[in-house]
Amino acid sequence: MNLDLRLYSILLAAGLLPACTLGACLAAGFGPAAAAAAAGLASLFAALCAGRLIERGLSAPVSKVSAAVKKFIADNYRLAAALPKEGWPAAAALVSSANRLMLELGAFRAFQINQVVEERGKAKALIETIPDGALLLDDRGGIIYSNRTALRLLGIPGLSEEVSIPASVTVTALAEEISRMLASEEPYLKACVELPRPEGISGPARTYLLIAAQFLLPTLKRPGRVLILRDVTQEMELEKTKESFFQMITHDMRAPLSSIMGYTQMLAKSVPKTPLSDQHIATIIRAAGRLNGMITDILNTTKMERGSMSLSPERLESAALASRMRDAHAPDAERRKVSLAPVTGDGAEFYGDKVLLERVLSNLIGNAIKFTPPGGSVELSCGRLDGNVLFMVSDTGPGVPKDKREVIFEKYAQMEEHSSMGFGLGLAMCKLAVELHKGRIWVEPGKGAGSCFKLTLPAGEKPA
Amino acid sequence: MSKILIIDDEPSIRELYRFIFSDAGHEVLLAEHGLAALELLKTQTPDFMLVDVSMPELPGDEFIKRLAKLGLTDPRLDRIPFCVMTGENFMESALNSAFANRPGFVCYFPKMTVPEAILAKAEEAIASRGG
Numbered sequence: 001m002n003l004d005l006r007l008y009s010i011l012l013a014a015g016l017l018p019a020c021t022l023g024a025c026l027a028a029g030f031g032p033a034a035a036a037a038a039a040g041l042a043s044l045f046a047a048l049c050a051g052r053l054i055e056r057g058l059s060a061p062v063s064k065v066s067a068a069v070k071k072f073i074a075d076n077y078r079l080a081a082a083l084p085k086e087g088w089p090a091a092a093a094l095v096s097s098a099n100r101l102m103l104e105l106g107a108f109r110a111f112q113i114n115q116v117v118e119e120r121g122k123a124k125a126l127i128e129t130i131p132d133g134a135l136l137l138d139d140r141g142g143i144i145y146s147n148r149t150a151l152r153l154l155g156i157p158g159l160s161e162e163v164s165i166p167a168s169v170t171v172t173a174l175a176e177e178i179s180r181m182l183a184s185e186e187p188y189l190k191a192c193v194e195l196p197r198p199e200g201i202s203g204p205a206r207t208y209l210l211i212a213a214q215f216l217l218p219t220l221k222r223p224g225r226v227l228i229l230r231d232v233t234q235e236m237e238l239e240k241t242k243e244s245f246f247q248m249i250t251h252d253m254r255a256p257l258s259s260i261m262g263y264t265q266m267l268a269k270s271v272p273k274t275p276l277s278d279q280h281i282a283t284i285i286r287a288a289g290r291l292n293g294m295i296t297d298i299l300n301t302t303k304m305e306r307g308s309m310s311l312s313p314e315r316l317e318s319a320a321l322a323s324r325m326r327d328a329h330a331p332d333a334e335r336r337k338v339s340l341a342p343v344t345g346d347g348a349e350f351y352g353d354k355v356l357l358e359r360v361l362s363n364l365i366g367n368a369i370k371f372t373p374p375g376g377s378v379e380l381s382c383g384r385l386d387g388n389v390l391f392m393v394s395d396t397g398p399g400v401p402k403d404k405r406e407v408i409f410e411k412y413a414q415m416e417e418h419s420s421m422g423f424g425l426g427l428a429m430c431k432l433a434v435e436l437h438k439g440r441i442w443v444e445p446g447k448g449a450g451s452c453f454k455l456t457l458p459a460g461e462k463p464a
Numbered sequence: 465m466s467k468i469l470i471i472d473d474e475p476s477i478r479e480l481y482r483f484i485f486s487d488a489g490h491e492v493l494l495a496e497h498g499l500a501a502l503e504l505l506k507t508q509t510p511d512f513m514l515v516d517v518s519m520p521e522l523p524g525d526e527f528i529k530r531l532a533k534l535g536l537t538d539p540r541l542d543r544i545p546f547c548v549m550t551g552e553n554f555m556e557s558a559l560n561s562a563f564a565n566r567p568g569f570v571c572y573f574p575k576m577t578v579p580e581a582i583l584a585k586a587e588e589a590i591a592s593r594g595g
Contacts, residue, residue, distance in 0.1 A: 003587070078476065079476075081480065082479070082483050096487065099483060100483065100484070100487075103476070103480040103483050104480055104579075105474075105481055106476040106479075106480070107476040107477045107479070107480040107576070108576055109476075110474050110476045110477065111474070111551065111575055111576055114474070114551070115551060118551075167546070
């Protein structure tokens with residue numbers, strides 16, 4: 001029986017009982033007063049019974065549900081025990097639904113909390129183990145998360161509501177650099193900061209690499225920053241040692257190499273000419289020339305990195321420069337059975353350091369020939385691009401994979417398969433030299449699987 | 465009326481599934497981890513089990529491994545159908561720990577799957593076993 005029908009039935013019965021009692025009493029011969037009294041009692045009885053029935057069947061279970069929900073909330077969303085199903089079917093269904101709702105809510109909440117605690121624990125374990133300082137900052141410099149290393153490096157004794165970055169950083173050099181980074185709109189920044197040793201502690205200064213990257217947490221709705229502090233003192237020391245070593249070696253190698261080249265050229269003029277002696281002397285001169293080129297590249301790279309390289313610009317013509325370098329490499333190309341066509345395209349006049357640019361083109365042409373298999377071809381062309389002078393060196397070699405096209409211009413970077421074919425400085429030197437001329441150098445895919453190295457240099461007047 | 469064993473270390477999850485399954489007319493047994501479940505199985509024979517993966521004392525995969533060994537000598541415990549329940553963090557390890565090769569395995573459920581879906585699977589597994 002549905003709830004409405006049940007209620008109406010009870011009320012109807014409660015309403016009818018006094019009337020029936022009155023009628024029965026009158027029919028039995030009772031006087032009006034007695035009949036009315038009996039009807040009154042019957043009314044009272046009917047009301048009490050109806051009330052009791054409704055209370056047991058409906059209002060009591062509903063009140064219990066209401067009390068249970070309040071207790072569930074007060075007990076932090078835990079239901080100690082499900083309510084017994086009692087009352088009329090409609091009330092029992094309400095009790096059952098309330099039980100289900102509270103149990104499911106409690107289970108969901110417990111599960112989500114466990115997940116959050118677990119993820120936090122994992123993140124914390126990882127971040128506290130890494131040797132770098134790591135911080136997560138909101139857009140106002142408030143610390144969302146920090147590992148202990150970061151706090152130690154920044155000179156912050158502990159976390160509290162008042163702590164913020166860079167205001168709470170006690171290491172001046174770091175505070176200044178972090179201020180600058182946080183004020184920038186750039187999404188990714190890197191900087192090196194040298195920190196003297198604290199007073200009383202001996203040893204060299206420490207160098208830290210700071211990395212600041214923007215991030216957006218969905219809940220923050222404003223960009224924050226990840227800040228990483230990495231001690232790169234050892235790497236810097238190693239870099240300096242490597243540079244000094246290279247410098248020392250190349251300086252010491254220059255003198256004997258000059259003797260080899262000089263005396264070989266004198267030998268070429270003084271010994272009786274035979275095809276074999278000509279071939280041997282040419283080989284010595286060529287090898288010495290290559291070695292000299294490599295030494296020059298190393299020395300130039302060091303000078304340019306230190307900012308001590310000064311250009312000697314003179315008026316040059318691109319097609320003539322490219323042709324000269326093409327001719328210098330033609331014997332090598334012929335020996336390797338690689339076709340090296342004459343320079344194509346339109347030349348243009350510009351200002352540049354002839355010696356440095358010859359080294360750049362020599363590196364590009366030399367690499368193209370070195371990495372192109374026999375039967376392949378290398379092409380040189382000149383032109384214009386966006387008002388600048390353009391040089392192109394393309395080959396039919398194996399090409400440069402997309403993910404290596406930036407990194408091959410870095411020092412000591414080489415493709416793994418070419419690691420035995422040089423120091424990995426040639427392209428780094430080319431990039432430094434071209435950028436010193438305010439130009440640009442890059443690599444694109446060439447014909448088929450090959451590469452096409454392009455560089456642009458400003459055309460026009462001699463730089464001031 | 466079938467017997468369903470729920471093995472999970474989280475009390476609120478045990479209570480939720482006890483409510484759902486008993487409301488559907490099943491007798492529900494509860495265990496808070498694998499060791500407690502093995503103890504319970506000495507005297508009870510469930511028709512279906514819902515097994516959590518990540519539990520203290522004895523996690524789900526170890527429990528199933530031991531139950532499979534017991535089932536070799538005690539036919540009562542052989543091939544009891546079970547579903548594995550796990551939070552997302554452990555889903556990969558659950559899949560990798562070869563539950564699927566154990567006798568009785570029915571399927572995986574990620575945690576907080578709608579309980580009716582698990583109930584339907586349980587009843588289907590019990591029916592096909594002849595329970």
